[in-house]
Amino acid sequence: MNTIILHTQDLVIANKMADAVGVEFESRATHFRFSMDKKINIAPLREALGVDINYLPAFDFSKAGLFVSDMDSTLINIECIDEIADFVNLKAQVAAITKRAMQGELDFNASLIERAALLKGLDVSVLNQVYTERLGVSSGGRELIQFFKTQGIKTAVVSGGFKYFTQRLAQDIGLDHDHANELTIKNNQLTGKVDGDIVNATTKAEFVTQLCRQYQISLSQAIVAGDGANDLEMMKIAGLSVAYHAKPIVAKQANIVIDFGGLDIMIDFFDG
Secondary structure, rough: OOOEEOOOHHHHHHHHHHHOOOOOHHHHEOOOEEEEOOOOOOOHHHHHHHHEEEEOOOOOHHHHEEEEEEEEHHEEOOOOOHHHHHHOOOOOHHHHHHHHHOOOOHHHHHHHHHHHHHHOOEEHHHHHHHHHHHHEEEEHHHHHHHHHHHHHOEEEEEEEEEEHHHHHHHHHOOEEEEEEEEEEEEOOEEEEEEEEEOOOOOHHHHHHHHHHHHHHHHHHHEEEEEHHHHHHHHHHHEEEEEEEEOOHHHHOOOEEOOOOOHHHHHHHHHHO
16 A cells, blocks of 8 residues: 655645545644555646645654754755855855756866865855854754654764854754864965865765764664755665755655655654
């Protein structure tokens, strides 16, 4: 039996979906569930109803032990490097490179080096301005992390962006771990370079593997969320992958797709 989850509390939408799929639904506290013998393509329904719809994946939610999220445009609502570039009037130029990198059209390492170089000479105080004035946790993000705490699930953020932001974010919302690139700073100014090895797609996957080892859980117990091409490697090795408002290349390969709602939609899956 296949279970489809309709991530809404709107009864009108539930009835429309029932008419479309030809089966009755079961009401839950935050969503509706439809059980079917056959599997149908739910993508057209998502678009037609303008709401998130997912199949209940073959993942044991009772054994989930780790949640690792990408940061920029996943756990937070901005691309930090694009906002930093805005302070030197280069946001459009940097954002265009970021977008192509996230779509998998550019080599990530080369694109990060190119973007970081454009930030050379900026005062380090700009980082604080971006964090306090422009960065916000994505809808449902805080609620999701608090829920995972109640379930005893460890949480982490990993980013091809910068440690300055992942570290503060981890402290602010109570994450257990963070990992990202270190911006080189000299005389309180950005040098335009990144210190050490670049955190890229492979590094992200290695980070997930390392945390699973640390907590003595299998990769099949890990949940990973992302939005860009550099998240695909860690999504492939995890037991459950979530595409959050993601690029098409990512949404096609994820177990769960969230296009309309917030990150806390993931809680629906734990309502066994």
